[in-house]
Structure formats: structure tokens, C-alpha cells
Amino acid sequence: MKSGTWFKLYIGVFLIFLYAPALLLPVFAFNDSSIVSFPLKGFTLNWFNVLWETEALHTATKNSLLIAVSTAIIATSLGILAARASSRYKFRGQKAVMGFIMVPLVLPEIIVGVSLLVVILQMGFDLSLWTIVLGHVLICTPFCVAILSSAFLSLDQSLEEASFDLGRSKLATFWLVTMPLVLPGVVSAMLISFTISLDEFIIAFFLAGTEPTLPVYIWGQLRFPQKLPSLMALGTILLILSLTLLATAEYFRRRSARKTGIEDAGGFL
Numbered sequence: 001m002k003s004g005t006w007f008k009l010y011i012g013v014f015l016i017f018l019y020a021p022a023l024l025l026p027v028f029a030f031n032d033s034s035i036v037s038f039p040l041k042g043f044t045l046n047w048f049n050v051l052w053e054t055e056a057l058h059t060a061t062k063n064s065l066l067i068a069v070s071t072a073i074i075a076t077s078l079g080i081l082a083a084r085a086s087s088r089y090k091f092r093g094q095k096a097v098m099g100f101i102m103v104p105l106v107l108p109e110i111i112v113g114v115s116l117l118v119v120i121l122q123m124g125f126d127l128s129l130w131t132i133v134l135g136h137v138l139i140c141t142p143f144c145v146a147i148l149s150s151a152f153l154s155l156d157q158s159l160e161e162a163s164f165d166l167g168r169s170k171l172a173t174f175w176l177v178t179m180p181l182v183l184p185g186v187v188s189a190m191l192i193s194f195t196i197s198l199d200e201f202i203i204a205f206f207l208a209g210t211e212p213t214l215p216v217y218i219w220g221q222l223r224f225p226q227k228l229p230s231l232m233a234l235g236t237i238l239l240i241l242s243l244t245l246l247a248t249a250e251y252f253r254r255r256s257a258r259k260t261g262i263e264d265a266g267g268f269l
Helices: 003-029 046-052 055-088 094-105 109-122 129-153 157-165 170-199 202-207 214-221 225-260
Strands: none
Touching (some): 003 225, 055 094, 055 129, 157 170, 202 214, 214 225
């Protein structure tokens, strides 16, 4: 076989190994049996109906949505500031500062979660939804910086200079010229942050206090075998939602690449 054929075969096996378990979620979500196993018993929508009747699930979902939206807004705002500064200005210690911002990408989340828990408790703060937001902003900001840095670096500075020549201030130029050009990248960063925050478990587990998020709620329900089919139904909904958000984020990322004239070197999908 040619090397290209072996590579395609390797990619195919890797994708099957990675995504086959996720594809089993909808299979068992529609299975008319409380036992998650083969052979299947029949088709049912009962497990989805159970989700509508579970009040604790609704509370956890509202908590996760509040956290995810807050995280997306804050992390993207911080990402805009960091990406703008690193792409347009040179200052002492710039590489070190940007390196520290990106460190959460390589740190194990359990280390981040335990560290934040110790710091928050030592400072005398109570664990709440906002402590989870703090942790999620920490891990989502590097993703936003990575996405937005590419968008800002690809901008033609002559467009901003033309705005200055026409009498616009730096702030007006940023809002009227720069932001519209990088807006697809901003939307992509927000969607990625929202998705990461919505699915994140470890940091939420340490910082949740008495207000669980959706992943923490799911983990707690895994102790009860009779709850597994309804969790499969919930997992199916979350899988579809996550794929939709990632596809939307990729669309805006590619749109940003075309809009700013950079070569598309691949992305999330």
C-alpha cells in the first residue's frame, strides 16, 4: 500500500475508535429497556419524556446555561483585549505574558480545579456558580486568544490607517473598522467558550458548592443503574447541541479567514 493509503486507513480507524461510543448514545436513548445492553428491545421516546419531568435536571441545566453564557462573554472579551495587544503592539515581556495566558491549555484540569478551590477558600469566598465561572474563564480564555490572534494578525493595517486619516479616533476605528472585520472570529470564540463551559466537569465538580451544573448532575446520577437510559437520552441531546455549536463556530472561523484574506489551514472540523 502507498503511504497515503495507510494514512487514510489510520485516520479512519482512529475516528471510529473515537466516535463509535458517542454514536451508541442515540441507539440506547431510543431503546425500550432500562438495561443498557444488546439486543435492543424496541423503540420508545419514554426516556426523553422523563427528562421533562425531572426538576433537578432543569435546575442543573439553568445553572450550566448561566455559567456558559457568562463564561463566553467574559472569556471572549478578555481574549479580544489580549489578542489585540499581542498582534498590534510590542512591549517588554510580551512573549512571557502571552505564554502565561496560554498555560491553562496544557495544565491538567484537576490541578487547576484543586488550586482554585484552595485559593478561593483561603480568601474566604463561598463556592457558588460564579466561582465556576471564574474557573471556566481561566480555561476558555486561551482558546479565545488563539482564535482571535489569527483574526487580528491577518487584518490589513492600512484599513485602520485610512480611518485615522479620515479623522476617526482609535476607539471609533476599533468599533467601526476593526470589529466588523474580526466579528466572525469573535462569534467563533464565543461559541467555542460556550461549548467548553457547558461540557466541563472537573473544575465545576470542585467549585460547584451546593449548585450543581449539568455535567456534575449527570455524574451523580451514574450511581443509579435505572437512570442510565434517561442519561443516554440527555447525552444524545448534548451531543447534537455540541456538534451544532462546533459546526457553527467552524463556519464563522472560516468566514473570518475568508473575510480577512488569510489562508485556511484547517480548524475544528
